[in-house]
Amino acid sequence: xxxxxxxxxxxxxxxxxxxxxxxxxxVSKALGIELLELDDWNCCGSTxxxxxxxxxxxxxxxxxxxxxxxxxxxxxxxxxxCYVILNRAxxxxxxxxxxxxxxxESLAAGGLEYKGTVRVRHLLDIFVNDIGYDTISATVKKxxxxxxxxxxxxxxxxxxSFGFDHxxxxxxxxxxxVSLGGETINFPxxxxxxxxxxxxxxxxxxxxxxxxxxxxxxxxxAECIITPCPLCQTNLDAYQxxxxxxxxxxxxxxxxxxxxxxxxxxxxxxxxxGLKSCIVPAETVLGKYL
Amino acid sequence: MERxxxxxxxxxxxxxxxxxxxxxxxxQCGTCTASCPNADSMDHTPSQLxxxxxxxxxxxxxxxxxxxxxxxxxxxxxxxxxxxxQTDLMHAFECLSVREGLSHGRTLTPxxxxxxxDFVYSLGSLPEAGFITWYxxxxxxxxxxxxxxxxxxxxxxxxxxxxxxxxxxxxxxxLRAILDKAEELGGVS
Numbered sequence: 195x196x197x198x199x200x201x202x203x204x205x206x207x208x209x210x211x212x213x214x215x216x217x218x219x220x221v222s223k224a225l226g227i228e229l230l231e232l233d234d235w236n237c238c239g240s241t242x243x244x245x246x247x248x249x250x251x252x253x254x255x256x257x258x259x260x261x262x263x264x265x266x267x268x269x270x271x272x273x274x275x276c277y278v279i280l281n282r283a284x285x286x287x288x289x290x291x292x293x294x295x296x297x298x299e300s301l302a303a304g305g306l307e308y309k310g311t312v313r314v315r316h317l318l319d320i321f322v323n324d325i326g327y328d329t330i331s332a333t334v335k336k337x338x339x340x341x342x343x344x345x346x347x348x349x350x351x352x353x354x355s356f357g358f359d360h361x362x363x364x365x366x367x368x369x370x371x372v373s374l375g376g377e378t379i380n381f382p383x384x385x386x387x388x389x390x391x392x393x394x395x396x397x398x399x400x401x402x403x404x405x406x407x408x409x410x411x412x413x414x415x416a417e418c419i420i421t422p423c424p425l426c427q428t429n430l431d432a433y434q435x436x437x438x439x440x441x442x443x444x445x446x447x448x449x450x451x452x453x454x455x456x457x458x459x460x461x462x463x464x465x466x467x468g469l470k471s472c473i474v475p476a477e478t479v480l481g482k483y484l
Numbered sequence: 485m486e487r488x489x490x491x492x493x494x495x496x497x498x499x500x501x502x503x504x505x506x507x508x509x510x511x512q513c514g515t516c517t518a519s520c521p522n523a524d525s526m527d528h529t530p531s532q533l534x535x536x537x538x539x540x541x542x543x544x545x546x547x548x549x550x551x552x553x554x555x556x557x558x559x560x561x562x563x564x565x566x567x568x569x570q571t572d573l574m575h576a577f578e579c580l581s582v583r584e585g586l587s588h589g590r591t592l593t594p595x596x597x598x599x600x601x602d603f604v605y606s607l608g609s610l611p612e613a614g615f616i617t618w619y620x621x622x623x624x625x626x627x628x629x630x631x632x633x634x635x636x637x638x639x640x641x642x643x644x645x646x647x648x649x650x651x652x653x654x655x656x657x658x659l660r661a662i663l664d665k666a667e668e669l670g671g672v673s
Binding site: 210244436 | 501502503521522525551552553555556557558559561562569571575576578579582591592593595596597598600601604605607608609610611612616619634637638641642643644645647648649651652654655658659661662663664665666667669670671672
């Protein structure tokens with residue numbers, strides 16, 4: 195058994211990506227991983243906090259890092275945004291002593307200190323590098339043979355680079371799909387932006403990006419899309435109908451978390467997969483593997 | 485472009501923010517602008533913002549819509565041949581714009597971010613339903629009606645939780661103490 199401190203992030207714990215959290219836990223168990231949820235963690239603040247209050251945004255991360263440091267374990271998150279925010283704070287606290295001094299003083303007001311020893315990692319990194327494709331392959335009970343899957347990386351898993359995969363031409367999810375027995379689709383938009391949270395404030399801008407990603411996947415023969423990011427999943431899945439209306443398309447492309455597809459290949463049951471939470475039904479495409 | 489102001493200290497302010505120091509290295513090659521998915525919708529492109537900052541055009545930069553259209557996709561950052569962290573610069577412009585009271589009107593992104601942050605500050609977590617509702621109340625309640633079908637379809641699939649995740653009372657107090665201290669200390673620079 196391998197142990198990690200686990201930071202689910204708001205959307206994968208109680209939010210719209212609950213199925214991500216559930217399938218992440220179940221798939222981890224199947225691979226001999228125990229994800230120990232960090233006690234009393236707080237929201238990472240994501241982009242909105244770093245766009246309003248720089249110091250406070252670093253402090254939001256620093257509290258989580260200080261809590262994780264007490265466990266002595268690597269801190270793992272399934273969310274690409276949490277991954278960037280926590281990693282960025284972690285590296286800037288080392289790089290900028292003046293910032294570190296102010297963050298230390300703020301943490302002290304809450305009776306905490308952070309020495310800087312935590313490693314922040316993405317769940318996908320754990321699966322493919324700590325566990326490895328061979329073990330993943332060996333855990334497969336129902337090969338995904340014949341299934342054409344588009345690996346959608348989005349942005350913040352690979353950019354700015356924290357040493358995991360290539361920032362523009364990543365391959366880790368492609369290899370993951372192959373290790374599950376499926377066929378990976380190479381499509382130009384695989385690491386381009388889905389429009390992020392601007393879907394709320396600047397819907398037109400983000401819808402056009404959503405449309406481009408979906409079109410790119412479909413044009414290259416995808417039957418479904420998998421992603422490691424809650425916001426990417428929500429944008430491509432929940433806003434697919436709006437994109438259809440805007441661009442007069444009918445994409446009908448199920449969008450899953452990569453952990454859900456792994457769970458299907460591992461033979462897990464719906465309770466562990468949460469496929470019913472997909473807005474574009476996944477069963478039509480995945481039916482024969484369930 | 486009409487130039488109304490010149491603030492010599494502006495570039496100092498920007499480069500004092502962690503990640504902002506690279507601004508002096510820019511060679512105006514335009515790679516950031518060419519890489520930006522939203523550059524077309526910005527009143528000033530990312531590379532223009534850098535040039536304007538170096539020219540001391542503080543008010544023009546901080547009242548721009550450009551940084552509020554930034555998606556934090558980090559393409560500019562990984563491609564910059566001078567290693568400038570352009571995405572961090574955008575965040576720096578946003579923070580300074582808020583501090584100077586110049587983030588007005590031309591985009592709803594600041595209001596959206598503010599609604600998000602209000603919840604994170606008071607609860608330590610982000611309940612999506614509450615955040616979106618709060619945002620529409622602050623901006624345009626009538627627009628919320630258009631989103632009702634989406635909300636219902638998310639709710640039906642168990643994806644719209646009303647109840648927020650709460651930290652323990654001690655955790656909430658601790659986080660509040662940390663954030664209040666940070667506010668007292670002012671900005672990062």
